[in-house]
Amino acid sequence: MNVMPRSRVDEEEVDRSTYYTNASKDLTIGIVKVVTFLLIFAAGVVLGLTASAHVTRHFTSSHADLFFPAHNFPAPVPEQEGCLTINNCDEEDCLSIKSFVNPSHLTHSMSDDELFWRASMVPKKDAYPYDRVPKVAFMFLTRGPLPLLPLWEKFFHGHERLFSIYVHALPGYELNVSKTSAFYGRQIPSQDVQWGTSTLTDGERRLLANALLDFSNERFILLSESCIPIFDFTTVYNYLIGSSHSFVDSYDDPSRYGRGRYSRHMYPDIKLPQWRKGAQWFEMNRTLAVNIISDSEYYSLFRKYCRPSCYPDEHYLPTYINMFHGRMNANRTVTWVDWSRGGPHPATYGRYDVTKEFILSIRNNGTICSYNSKPTSVCYLFARKFSPSALEPLLNISSTVMKF
Numbered sequence: 001m002n003v004m005p006r007s008r009v010d011e012e013e014v015d016r017s018t019y020y021t022n023a024s025k026d027l028t029i030g031i032v033k034v035v036t037f038l039l040i041f042a043a044g045v046v047l048g049l050t051a052s053a054h055v056t057r058h059f060t061s062s063h064a065d066l067f068f069p070a071h072n073f074p075a076p077v078p079e080q081e082g083c084l085t086i087n088n089c090d091e092e093d094c095l096s097i098k099s100f101v102n103p104s105h106l107t108h109s110m111s112d113d114e115l116f117w118r119a120s121m122v123p124k125k126d127a128y129p130y131d132r133v134p135k136v137a138f139m140f141l142t143r144g145p146l147p148l149l150p151l152w153e154k155f156f157h158g159h160e161r162l163f164s165i166y167v168h169a170l171p172g173y174e175l176n177v178s179k180t181s182a183f184y185g186r187q188i189p190s191q192d193v194q195w196g197t198s199t200l201t202d203g204e205r206r207l208l209a210n211a212l213l214d215f216s217n218e219r220f221i222l223l224s225e226s227c228i229p230i231f232d233f234t235t236v237y238n239y240l241i242g243s244s245h246s247f248v249d250s251y252d253d254p255s256r257y258g259r260g261r262y263s264r265h266m267y268p269d270i271k272l273p274q275w276r277k278g279a280q281w282f283e284m285n286r287t288l289a290v291n292i293i294s295d296s297e298y299y300s301l302f303r304k305y306c307r308p309s310c311y312p313d314e315h316y317l318p319t320y321i322n323m324f325h326g327r328m329n330a331n332r333t334v335t336w337v338d339w340s341r342g343g344p345h346p347a348t349y350g351r352y353d354v355t356k357e358f359i360l361s362i363r364n365n366g367t368i369c370s371y372n373s374k375p376t377s378v379c380y381l382f383a384r385k386f387s388p389s390a391l392e393p394l395l396n397i398s399s400t401v402m403k404f
């Protein structure tokens with residue numbers, strides 16, 4: 001008789017107690033959860049705050065910016081091999097468009113593969129989200145010193161917004177120039193270059209790739225330590241920026257110094273009638289430059305089969321451009337050189353050769369060229385080869401003859 005109510009009560013009690021037990025368990029768990037969460041959150045905040053300064057050393061600033069607004073926290077210190085820079089993001093936004101489109105440091109730790117891949121990137125969008133003033137990249141391929149540097153500094157003076165300089169010297173050589181020089185801090189990470197081998201074309205491509213990292217560079221000119229400008233900066237700039245063609249020397253030479261250097265191993269990728277020759281000192285626009293550093297298929301053929309007495313620097317660009325980009329190439333160079341004396345090397349001019357008349361005769365040597373499909377007497381903007389002793393007379397006549 002009693003069993004039922006008791007049991008009912010029991011059941012009820014049990015139920016209730018179960019209820020209470022469950023409720024208090026839930027409450028306890030809830031409190032524990034909340035406390036734990038609060039503890040973890042607090043610990044997280046503390047850890048985050050204290051660690052952010054250290055952590056950002058090991059991550060790029062972009063990671064830091066995902067979690068914390070950059071302006072509230074200490075500046076990340078980007079780690080760059082061989083280049084210790086302390087960027088303060090309070091003053092310089094590390095993810096700014098400026099640092100992306102115009103990297104201020106040329107030092108980097110990228111391998112050629114990494115560099116060429118990065119440099120091959122082309123924006124899909126037409127318009128630029130910043131005021132893009134097209135620049136000319138002057139790329140100096142040199143063993144070491146630039147003896148004619150004072151002449152170039154005079155040439156560049158006052159045009160800082162319109163050019164970038166890149167110097168590829170032999171590894172270990174450090175260009176020693178004052179901080180006010182246009183050449184200061186313009187050396188790129190380099191590798192050994194052996195004249196006549198594909199390491200020379202590697203150097204040219206390395207210069208192009210480094211210069212492509214600056215999105216404002218629109219024209220790219222390769223120069224050597226013995227090159228000089230023969231017109232003032234404004235004339236050179238307008239000529240190059242305004243040209244609808246690139247200036248890569250490219251011609252068919254049927255002799256053994258031309259077609260004679262073709263290797264049958266390149267067939268059928270490259271056929272004999274496509275084979276071209278040309279001077280190494282090129283000038284090209286950005287689109288062509290991206291294409292050049294992106295090509296590995298044809299370049300590897302030259303590396304493999306164009307060996308002495310085939311010289312990749314005289315055949316790779318002329319042939320590759322003839323095959324794929326010939327229509328927009330002027331097929332001529334803008335760098336004057338004198339082969340008239342014969343022999344394997346062009347004439348070199350020194351102290352006693354440099355006169356007003358001589359430079360004027362290079363500026364207009366009687367040849368008529370085509371510029372944007374119209375005839376012009378201005379065929380050359382630069383000239384080689386000039387020895388270090390030519391510097392003083394060149395400086396003397398630069399303002400009267402070259403107008404800089």
Ligand SMILES: *[C@@H]1O[C@H](CO)[C@@H](O)[C@H](O)[C@H]1NC(C)=O
Nearest residue numbers: 145173174175176177178179
């Ligand atoms: C760099 O040039 C300056 C001034 O011309 C000279 O004093 C200094 O010794 C040079 N440094 C090196 C490493 O050659």
Ligand SMILES: *[C@@H]1O[C@H](CO)[C@@H](O)[C@H](O)[C@H]1NC(C)=O
Nearest residue numbers: 245321322326327329330331
């Ligand atoms: C340069 O040569 C190419 C053939 O590779 C030709 O199509 C092009 O018209 C030439 N350029 C000029 C300016 O004549």
Ligand SMILES: *[C@@H]1O[C@H](CO)[C@@H](O)[C@H](O)[C@H]1NC(C)=O
Nearest residue numbers: 244246285287288325328329
């Ligand atoms: C740059 O050169 C490429 C290939 O020669 C050509 O197709 C392109 O139209 C040129 N671009 C400009 C902006 O001149």
Ligand SMILES: *[C@@H]1O[C@H](CO)[C@@H](O)[C@H](O)[C@H]1NC(C)=O
Nearest residue numbers: 336337338339340365366367
């Ligand atoms: C002008 O200079 C070029 C390059 O050296 C040469 O090929 C050409 O023959 C010269 N023209 C004259 C008329 O001397």
Ligand SMILES: *[C@@H]1O[C@H](CO)[C@@H](O)[C@H](O)[C@H]1NC(C)=O
Nearest residue numbers: 351391392393394395396397
């Ligand atoms: C350069 O000009 C200076 C001053 O006009 C003169 O003394 C010097 O001899 C000139 N040098 C050369 C190589 O012409």
